[in-house]
Amino acid sequence: MLNTEPTLNLLQPVRIGGVVIDPPLFLAPMAGQTNYAFRTLCRLMGDCGLVCTELISSAALQHKSTRDKSFQRFDWREDEHPFAVQLFGSDPAVMAEAARVVVDHGAAIVDINMGCWVPKVAKKGGGAALLKDLDSAVAVVEAVVNAVAVPVTVKVRSGWTADHPTAVPFARAAEQIGVKAVAVHARFADQGFTGQADWDMIRQVKDAVHTIPVIGNGDVYTAADARRMLLETGCDGVMLGRAALGNPWVFRQIAHELRTREPLPLPSxxxxxxxxxxxxxxxxxxxxxxxxxxxxxxxxxxxxxxxxxxxxxxxxxxxxxxxxxxxxxxxxxxx
The missing domain is CATH 1.10.1200 (Non-ribosomal Peptide Synthetase Peptidyl Carrier Protein; Chain A)
Incomplete structure (x- = not known):
């Protein structure tokens, strides 16, 4: 049966540890895209609840190699606070040290990348490759949670392949460890961005956890998409990635339409x-x-x-x- 909950109630503030995200519309971290300038535009256009850096190599941060291209992507500024920094890597100790570095530099949230499927990241065991081995994934998360006092979140795929879905058992374990939110891109890693996101995986993760918010991601481009994801999955917030590219107004458009049922004019x-x-x-x-x-x-x-x-x-x-x-x-x- 269609959920007839009033639209006004769909955008409730989300609490990630001590950080309140209002509205619960998130800019997804995207390699080569979500630099300071683009994040700033998304915030200036309105209703982007939280921005996140591009994925950053934990190894580069551990060694503080300022000449490393990945280190140079750590480009936050004070006017972005609160903001999240996304780290990738597979070594628990290295990830923990990198988390300490970004928190020392002002990060309000540390996000762990378990969704990137590109070979440069996955071949080294990081990103979505961690979902192949839940013990390794849990070890990384536990090390980061224990290393910093700020909230730790994780962005995952549904799993590595369709015959090995791992988002649900991982989310349960992450909640027990102390992760404060999980974002789910509802595709398997081997899909890349092909095919259609299966939002039912977001619903399954939401049903599996009890104390932390679940953020849905995948194939949301409009307010109608966001509304449908929120109603069908019960997720607490929506993360937008490709929909925001060249369209930093999308957060404002979605928030306005969900609150009022009236669309905003498109930008000229x-x-x-x-x-x-x-x-x-x-x-x-x-x-x-x-x-x-x-x-x-x-x-x-x-x-x-x-x-x-x-x-x-x-x-x-x-x-x-x-x-x-x-x-x-x-x-x-x-x-």
């Missing part, structure tokens, strides 16, 4: 161009990378804002951009 072409330019300028003002490296990474981020502009040459010019001036020139007609 000028607003989209202005947001893209703001992200570009802020990235270059704050990046720890060489400007050329930052520009090349920016290209893939900024094209999301202009994918459906009537003039396809704008996208082509951004893809070829080598400087901020090139980006400004490409967007000039829409500003």
């Amino acid at each position: 072409l000028a607003e989209r161009a202005q947001a893209a330019l703001h992200q570009a300028r802020l990235t270059l003002e704050t990046t720890k990378f060489d400007p050329i490296v930052a520009i090349r990474e920016l290209r893939g981020q900024l094209v999301k804002y202009v994918e459906d502009l009537p003039d396809p040459s704008v996208r082509e010019r951004i893809v070829r951009a080598e400087s901020l001036a090139d980006i400004e020139s490409a967007l000039a007609d829409y500003l």
Whole structure:
């Protein structure tokens, strides 16, 4: 039977340890995407309850190698507080030390990555590969929980493969250890981003734990998607990743529609161009990378804002951009 709970009640604040997330709409950590500039835009546009860094190598943080590219992605600033830092790795002691480092630098929440399936991470036993061996996963989580006083959360996949679903038993174990929230991307690791997210896994995890919030993730792009996930799974909050790329307004749009049942107007072409330019300028003002490296990474981020502009040459010019001036020139007609 359809849950007829009033829409207004769907966005209740979520407590993760001592951190209150209101509204419970989360920006997913995404490699090469969720840098300081993009996180700032999501917060400025409104109703993004919590931002998180890109996944960061625990080994790089342990050695404090400032020349390491992963270490350079630890780019938080005071105006983001509270914020989460996501770590990946498979060695409990190294993960514990990395957690201490980020907490010493102000992290309000430490998130453990058990969802990344890309070979660079998984081949070393980190990310979603930890879900192949629950004993190893539990050892990593326990070490981090014992190392820091701030809340520890975990982002998982449904499991490594469909014939080995592990999200439910892991969530039960994580709750017992002291994890304060679990986010579930409802696909198996070997799916990548293919196929459709099976939200029933989120429901199963929610049913399996008793004292911690469960955050649903996977295939939420609109307020209707978010509403359906919340009602069908009973999850406490919604995490958005790809839906936010080139669309930092999505949190505000979802929150407004869930509260009022009325959609907000879509951003104009000028607003989209202005947001893209703001992200570009802020990235270059704050990046720890060489400007050329930052520009090349920016290209893939900024094209999301202009994918459906009537003039396809704008996208082509951004893809070829080598400087901020090139980006400004490409967007000039829409500003």
